[in-house]
Amino acid sequence: MTNSNCLEGIRCPQCGQEDRLKIAALITCLVTDNGSEPVGDHEWDDHSDAHCPECGFDAKLKCFRKRNRLPPDPENMNGNRAEWAAVALRAFMDVTGTDLEDALPDLLADLIHWADRNRAVSNLNRNRKAGFFRRKPRREFGNRGTRGGGR
Numbered sequence: 306m307t308n309s310n311c312l313e314g315i316r317c318p319q320c321g322q323e324d325r326l327k328i329a330a331l332i333t334c335l336v337t338d339n340g341s342e343p344v345g346d347h348e349w350d351d352h353s354d355a356h357c358p359e360c361g362f363d364a365k366l367k368c369f370r371k372r373n374r375l376p377p378d379p380e381n382m383n384g385n386r387a388e389w390a391a392v393a394l395r396a397f398m399d400v401t402g403t404d405l406e407d408a409l410p411d412l413l414a415d416l417i418h419w420a421d422r423n424r425a426v427s428n429l430n431r432n433r434k435a436g437f438f439r440r441k442p443r444r445e446f447g448n449r450g451t452r453g454g455g456r
């Protein structure tokens with residue numbers, strides 16, 4: 306079922322579930338020496354910490370926002386490919402302690418460092434010339450050429 310209220314446009318980027326999330330909310334409490342009592346409403350925004358109770362994925366809420374426009378997927382495999390990439394990204398985040406916002410540009414930069422040290426660039430160029438990368442459309446990155454984290 307598509308969410309149309311509190312979780313509209315929200316989905317776990319790691320496991321894809323969109324039924325429930327834990328979101329750190331800001332509330333105001335009336336506090337006395339005997340304890341506290343919530344007063345008024347509570348709120349959160351895209352910078353609030355969020356947690357998927359299904360897979361344990363943690364990130365800022367903005368990382369859970371669905372991307373609406375996806376590139377063509379004639380083989381209907383891009384969902385699987387994205388899940389494989391999420392596994393790699395999550396492993397990278399676990400090893401480096403990087404948050405999701407910085408993990409992708411840092412991982413891409415580190416892959417280039419890895420390629421430099423493992424002579425993989427010549428293999429990439431050979432595969433590119435052989436048309437290997439044409440089999441699946443690639444989404445263009447909005448900030449192409451920009452690296453995060455100074456890596």
Ligand SMILES: [Zn+2]
Pocket residue numbers: 317318319320321322357358359360361362
């Ligand atoms: Zn999840």
